[in-house]
Amino acid sequence: MNKLMTIARQFRDDENGAAMVEYTILLGIITVAVILSVIFVGGWVGTQWTALTTQLP
Structure with missing residues (x-):
């Protein structure tokens, strides 16, 4: 016991x-x-890249 x-x-x-x-x-x-951070930063970078490419001639 x-x-x-x-x-x-x-x-x-x-x-x-x-x-x-x-x-x-x-x-x-x-x-x-x-x-979540990678998804958020990836979305932000994608948005910035799109804005940059539309401003270039």
Whole structure:
């Protein structure tokens, strides 16, 4: 019975899995932010390029 209680305490105190989940969520948020930034900047550059090409003779 003591061994079972020891295993249960170790499982309760282990935080490696929780840290991995937190880092995975953080990585997902960063990935979404980078993708949205690339889409936004790409659209802006495309608009600027179109405006530049229409002004050239």
